[in-house]
Amino acid sequence: MLKLILVGHQNLTKGNIRRFNLVKTLNSWLFSAMPLNETQLIGESPSFLKVLEEVSTLAELDKPVLLVGERGTGKELFAARLHYLSKRWESVYLQVNCASLTESLLESELFGHEAGSFTGATRRHMGRFERANTGTLFLDELATASMRVQEKILRVIEYGEFERVGGAGTIQTDVRIVAATNEDLPTLAEAGKFRDDLLDRLAFDVITLPPLRSRTDDILLLAEHFAINMANELGRDVFPGFADNARELLLDYDWPGNVRQLKNVVERAVYRNDPEELVDEVVLDPFESPYRLNGNSATPPPTEFQGFFRLPMDLKKTLEELEIQAIEKALVESKHNQRRVAESLGLTYHQLRNLLRKYSLSTSRSPEE
Numbered sequence: 001m002l003k004l005i006l007v008g009h010q011n012l013t014k015g016n017i018r019r020f021n022l023v024k025t026l027n028s029w030l031f032s033a034m035p036l037n038e039t040q041l042i043g044e045s046p047s048f049l050k051v052l053e054e055v056s057t058l059a060e061l062d063k064p065v066l067l068v069g070e071r072g073t074g075k076e077l078f079a080a081r082l083h084y085l086s087k088r089w090e091s092v093y094l095q096v097n098c099a100s101l102t103e104s105l106l107e108s109e110l111f112g113h114e115a116g117s118f119t120g121a122t123r124r125h126m127g128r129f130e131r132a133n134t135g136t137l138f139l140d141e142l143a144t145a146s147m148r149v150q151e152k153i154l155r156v157i158e159y160g161e162f163e164r165v166g167g168a169g170t171i172q173t174d175v176r177i178v179a180a181t182n183e184d185l186p187t188l189a190e191a192g193k194f195r196d197d198l199l200d201r202l203a204f205d206v207i208t209l210p211p212l213r214s215r216t217d218d219i220l221l222l223a224e225h226f227a228i229n230m231a232n233e234l235g236r237d238v239f240p241g242f243a244d245n246a247r248e249l250l251l252d253y254d255w256p257g258n259v260r261q262l263k264n265v266v267e268r269a270v271y272r273n274d275p276e277e278l279v280d281e282v283v284l285d286p287f288e289s290p291y292r293l294n295g296n297s298a299t300p301p302p303t304e305f306q307g308f309f310r311l312p313m314d315l316k317k318t319l320e321e322l323e324i325q326a327i328e329k330a331l332v333e334s335k336h337n338q339r340r341v342a343e344s345l346g347l348t349y350h351q352l353r354n355l356l357r358k359y360s361l362s363t364s365r366s367p368e369e
Contacts, residue, residue, distance in 0.1 A: 041077050042225055045217035047210040051078070058205055059085035064157060066202045067180040069209030072258030075180040076140060078209065082178050083136040091135035094128050098149075099141035107149055108165050117166020127164065129156055129173050136176045142202075143183040143194060153177070154198045177202070212255040212262060222259060223250055226266040227279070236275050243280035245349050249339055253284060281350045290346060324359050327352075336363055 041052065058065060059082045067075045076095065083093045098106055104118075112127030128137055139145075145153070156162050157177060161170050179202055188194035212219065223242065231239040242250070246269070255261055265284055273279045326345060334340035342352040356363060 040225075041074065041081065042222060043215060043218040044221065045210075045215040048215050048218055051207060051209060054207055055081055056085055058082065058207070060087070062087065062176055063204040064177045064179070064202050065204070066185075066206045067178065067209065068185075068206060069180075069182060070211050070256075070258055071182055072260030073209040073211060074259055075182075075209060076138065078207065079136075079138040079140075079178045079180060083138075083176075086136065086176070088135050088176060092132050093136050093138070094132045095138040095140065096128055097140045099144040103146040103149060106145060107152070110149065111152060111162050111164055112167075113165035114167045117164075121166070124164070127162075129162060129175055130164075130171060132175045133173045134175075136178060139177060139179045141181065142179040143181040143185060143188060147195060150195045150198050154195060154201060157198075157201045212258040216251060219250055219255075219262065220247060222262055223266045226263045227270050230267040230270040231275075234271060234275075238275075239270070240276065240278050243278040245339070246279050246282045249282050249284075249349070252339065281348050283348065288346070320359070323355065324361070327355060327359070327361060331361075331363065338363060 043049065043052075055078050065082055067078055069075050079095075080093065083089060096106075096109060101109060108125065108127065110127050110129055112125050112130055113121050115121055115123045139153070152162060156173065156175065160174060161172050163170055185194050185199050185202075189196045189199050212222075220242075224239075227242070228239050250262075250265075257264075264286075265282060268286065269279050269282045272283075273281065327341070330341045330344045334344055338352060338356075339349060342349045345352065347355075355361075
């Protein structure tokens with residue numbers, strides 16, 4: 001049933017927002033037991049479908065799972081899928097980002113504390129392991145947890161018990177743990193920065209999520225999905241689509257930030273674009289600017305055009321000649337790949353095209369090249 005919904009979504013590449021809203025409503029009905037984000041697992045590349053199948057199979061087992069992947073690969077979405085396809089799906093699903101809390105706060109958040117156990121603890125606090133009883137607890141960025149916290153997590157996995165901070169009574173809990181990291185835990189364990197015994201217990205099965213650069217078949221599919229979502233958010237009736245140069249740029253980029261970065265790039269491109277025109281300008285780096293701050297901005301870097309200017313001069317004509325020389329040099333060095341030319345000159349593709357038209361410059365290679 002999920003595949004039918006995704007196929008229906010793929011047919012929206014022309015940007016029919018009304019049809020998109022219908023599919024979104026169907027998704028909400030079909031996955032009413034899941035958070036809305038769970039339905040955002042979209043893809044058709046072999047590597048993605050393989051992981052999806054592994055996760056679906058593993059969800060049925062009541063064992064710990066370790067998700068490994070680069071930032072932005074959707075570890076939290078796969079963790080949710082593991083819960084909602086498991087026998088625990090009707091019970092509670094809780095998440096904790098271990099990197100966002102100090103050691104003492106993380107310990108208190110996971111295991112709870114008794115009143116008076118530390119300054120400011122005016123009343124008893126139930127931790128996530130206690131509250132997630134009979135459900136699933138997702139521990140994101142687990143590699144950042146201290147050795148002390150790791151030891152207490154290990155005890156929960158092995159014996160299903162723990163004590164609150166400042167407490168003497170042992171509490172029993174039945175929790176399935178799904179952990180995630182973007183670190184190589186075996187390497188950390190060898191360096192003494194992660195407990196070997198905890199790694200052994202978590203590694204019943206390890207799911208390694210593919211980065212977006214290994215899912216090229218999914219890039220445009222995801223881009224169109226994010227673009228339609230953004231157009232809908234902006235109240236637009238139609239998403240016209242991407243121009244060929246924008247599609248080429250999206251496919252050629254390595255996406256170090258993976259799906260999360262792709263989402264930001266596409267949404268930014270859609271909101272900046274004319275609603276009636278194809279999206280042809282895609283800004284990969286929002287910090288890119290001729291005025292970007294840096295450590296030595298007070299000292300301008302030397303250029304190979306020093307000595308080019310001689311007074312008196314025709315400033316307008318001189319600047320035009322300088323632009324033409326720079327573009328022609330970049331065309332040769334970039335082998336007339338216009339995307340690379342634009343990047344080497346610090347221009348957007350759209351700005352480069354305007355300059356090529358302005359100076360009637362040819363973009364084809366000469367026989368000598």
